[in-house]
Amino acid sequence: MHPTPHNDTPRKLSATFTYLVGQPSDIPLENRIFNSMCLIALIVIIINIPFNYFTGLRVTATLLAVMLLLLSGLYYLSRFRNRFHFSVTIAVIAVNVMFAINYFTSCGIAGASLLSFALTFFLVMMVSPGKQYSWWLGLNLLLVLGLIGYEYYVPQSVPDIYPDRASRFMDLSVTYVISVLVIFSGTLFMKNIYTREKKRGEEKARVLEQLNEEKNKLFSIISHDLRNPLSSIQSYLELMKNIQLPQHERLQMEEELLHMVNNTQDMLLNILYWSKSQLQGLSVQLSPVNIFKTISPILHHNTTLMASKKLRLEENIDNRIQAMADINMLQLILRNLIGNAIKFTPAGGSIHISAEQQENNCLLTIRDTGKGIDVKRMAEIFSLKARSTFGTGNEKGIGLGLYLCKEYTEAQSGRIWFENNPGNGCTFFLSFPAA
Structure with missing residues (x-):
């Protein structure tokens, strides 16, 4: 009217x-x-x-x-x-x-x-x-x-x-x-x-008071979570210096340390992007982005981790689909969502990733068979109030990844949401304007 x-x-x-x-x-x-x-x-x-x-x-x-x-x-x-x-x-x-x-x-x-x-x-x-x-x-x-x-x-x-x-x-x-x-x-x-x-x-x-509290909480978590992998690496090097470990134990410890370092690297990358956006503001450069070419390096990077947890990966991505997005921001979003799916899916589970065009939008779906998201945490899952949780392999985050996903998705005129699956696990959806 x-x-x-x-x-x-x-x-x-x-x-x-x-x-x-x-x-x-x-x-x-x-x-x-x-x-x-x-x-x-x-x-x-x-x-x-x-x-x-x-x-x-x-x-x-x-x-x-x-x-x-x-x-x-x-x-x-x-x-x-x-x-x-x-x-x-x-x-x-x-x-x-x-x-x-x-x-x-x-x-x-x-x-x-x-x-x-x-x-x-x-x-x-x-x-x-x-x-x-x-x-x-x-x-x-x-x-x-x-x-x-x-x-x-x-x-x-x-x-x-x-x-x-x-x-x-x-x-x-x-x-x-x-x-x-x-x-x-x-x-x-x-x-x-x-x-x-x-x-x-x-x-x-x-x-400002709320942001200051969140900043203090964030830095407190960062200082704690950075100390853990460094302490583990230090302990391993001291152990290697003093004791000759059997080959299988050494390989097992190196694999665990590698996972810990990769997780810490992802955490530091999130912190870097967050601090940059706080200091300089978001700078978005939209262009046609091929979804298949954007997501492939991320999946390749996580191949070892998925293999160690015996996870099955199912892909259904049309290699012709293009979205209007900032490729760096989109990779950060996908890296966090796929990393979370791997983190919270138990050994022997599966992850399904699909991309399809729906009219004028491009829809990406990332579904896992993990434990899903607690109903009590749903309201704050995309905010800095979200508490960090351990993955099925004791992987640790700082609760910053999904906050960045929402902020960067909306900065590109996109939309992000999630649903708990009827059986188990969770599904995250990303929608961007099609190119």
Whole structure:
């Protein structure tokens, strides 16, 4: 169903206002506040020009018209030319000069000028950088008190130009109402911004705290799991130095050490990719990738390990299928998924790998006859919260592989999911756009 025009109007108004003020991701907060105040001031001036003109304040109406042109130019410089500080400085000076002139043409202290000065100071405080507050406060007080003092000692400098008593009351009333509405709108605007920024800050702090905890956990596991294979290699070398082992025992120990080293190498490769993505961000280079040619070296690399566990490998991969993917990322994903299938499949089990094209997607399936995934762990299997587990041959990981698989799959516009098989084992699915 298409949204009705009535429901779509608030969204269009919000999008228009965001465009006029500036996107939060592109423009700093102070700049957006200034742009908002300019828009509000322009609306107020447009309303006040005809009102002042028809109440007899022709000079004030002219000054407002000049101010309208000046503020329009400053808004353009701030919003579209990134001249925020220049625009703020010129705007504050120009507004104060205009009201100083207007003070003598709108009955001075008996008119609405003091309300205008107060409103101006409020807006200045909203848009100015914090380091300029004392300057603008001093300027406002010095200027207003100077004008009042001058009028006190030279009263003839401020003529009464209101044509009648009703015009004076109307000018003061309208100026007061506009001032209150602008202060209300500005305060509400600032409160909403403060609330949003506070929530955003709290969310960032929460995410950073969570990432820091996960990082500490990860490094703790890494330091532990790197020590184990190194200690085993050290023990083996010391044993070989002092004791002459029988041939079959030496071969058995070397085979176990080789598996341990291969597992550690895969773990270090995952850590390398993860740390690189954290420091530099993900860089994806999509191109047509032949699935059969990509997966063959990975299977060849694991031939010895599968043979040692007496695993059967069943392949059903069409060598013509191509997917749009980053070949390095895809190999990392397949290396982790196939490595997990080997790790968690007991001796004598089987692993089935297939690839087929389904309409505009390429679907890869990796199914094993292992112990499957615990239901309690399913929700966090693709996150850094996932705990490392031992394989059927005591192979150890750090829980980082599947997290990288999901992150890299989605970075290539792909999709990854899994299912526990009805009998035993688990099946992982990868879907990528076909080339």
